[in-house]
Amino acid sequence: MNKHVISVDMGGTNIRVGVVNQYGEVKKKRSMLTNAHLGKESVVERLIALIQDMHKSCIQEYEIIGLSLAVPGPYDVNSGVFYNPPNLPGWDRFHFRDIIEKHLNIPIYIINDANAAVLGEYIYGAGADNKIRHLVYLTLGTGVGSGAIINGELLLGSRGFAPEFGHMTIDKNGPVCNCGNVGCLEALVSGTAISKLIRGKIGNGDASILNDMCNRKINQINAEMVAEAAENGDRLALSVIKEAGSNLGIGLVNIIHSFDPEIIVFGGGLSASLGMMMPSIKSEISQRVMNNQKDKVKLVVSKIEENVALLGASSVFFDAMKNEKQN
């Protein structure tokens, strides 16, 4: 019987659970709303019920060897504790691993969701071509998440907090970021940043079809609506998306100079707008990158995005199993 892992992608909005084998095949899948506002006890209770339910419903069919969870950061893999995760308000200093382990009698791995995504992409996605050994992954959504593979290994840092490219300052006099820092990539290119920027411009009287699209309720404008308006030829929306692209280009140059990767992969809700951003991204890179790096790094959009965190989380389990066998 093929070995399988129950894999969980725990987001601020949705929690997805899948049964995954070591070939990256997702056999069963369920999901529920996170409903983080109901409090961490409620989330954990429903999460455990969902996992137990999944376990029960497939144990006849598949050999389940463990549970892997991809969770939003900052999460300390050593202590199993969250540090003020922006997408899970109220979870600061929450001893998550202890609680999960108390309720589930099965080997458990927990990993940062951006690290799960980069592993998924490296093993089953854009990095599946075995020649690639250095890959950076950026999720562009409400925030900017990131992960990196260096010489075939996951970059974790001394306490598992690396990398946070979203909180790299590229404009020291720029807008304040949710993290408290100033001019971070996330404060300039995320969905939140894009909506904030265009709301300000429309509030100042700039013309845009978004005015009608949101029924003059400016605060309801989100990044998807900006993308839609831009696709329909709205000049203000397009200029804001281009500006975000320029800023992303500057951040990518920092990543290229720091890591010298072969490929940078984009995921997340905003990656749909990447086509519109690409000219300004590329122009910024070509102006700023050092000569030896000109036209060397591939930029691609993830093709396995829907399952990428589930796949990555499960891979950690299979990898650990392989290493145990070798030792």
Add this chain to the structure above:
Amino acid sequence: MNKHVISVDMGGTNIRVGVVNQYGEVKKKRSMLTNAHLGKESVVERLIALIQDMHKSCIQEYEIIGLSLAVPGPYDVNSGVFYNPPNLPGWDRFHFRDIIEKHLNIPIYIINDANAAVLGEYIYGAGADNKIRHLVYLTLGTGVGSGAIINGELLLGSRGFAPEFGHMTIDKNGPVCNCGNVGCLEALVSGTAISKLIRGKIGNGDASILNDMCNRKINQINAEMVAEAAENGDRLALSVIKEAGSNLGIGLVNIIHSFDPEIIVFGGGLSASLGMMMPSIKSEISQRVMNNQKDKVKLVVSKIEENVALLGASSVFFDAMKNEKQN
């Protein structure tokens, strides 16, 4: 007989050659001026003569197993070719390794000087405490060089160009850098940046004892003079050094967020001014760093700086030897 390596630290100004054993003891040492303006043929000819001379003079006394060279970047370790190294004008696309190997009949390793320095610091300096697995090294001098150890391994990147923290943009609207990019750390905190900044201010009429120190030849002001003036209480000099410290702090936050290191070590001529910079460095970090990283990363000045690149370069050789034995 103890095994030794001839180790070379090839800088833009001086070339140092030492005989090093695997305990990090430098047994003999010589140096010469690089005189890069005389052309690469002249440099290589004198370099080879110096190495041959060193080899001859110590071969009776020590078992020499190879030659390690630390060279300024960008240098492609795979092809053995330089890419427009700013400190070696005229060396662009120069097939350095081929020429060295043609003239010296001995096993040869060539490594980027910042990578040699970080290895030296990791093995024999601030990282010699074995608990440290993640260390970043910054040389603050004419430019800003950098190296990183990640989980005990040297960060090289896909083509050996990583990391270039000196060319990380922290102010997208900042001053143009020698590399062509804008608002790089190097353009804001290097010796060159500090002298340029204060020359501008004095040129605009700001009062400073530097005016007398340079006999009104503003263009002769360098970073050492600025440090001396600041130590003597010159307010303009001190304000410029503090400004560089603030910018360095912002860059360090980017490094901390990207790599989550345990320690950051400083070397280079400017590290003497680090004491004066430290209050503004620390204030910037404490304002900007994410909560989970507050007060976690140690900042120290290298204690083995004089020999750090020689030691690091030699360690590459001993390491390779160890690995060969293991295989």
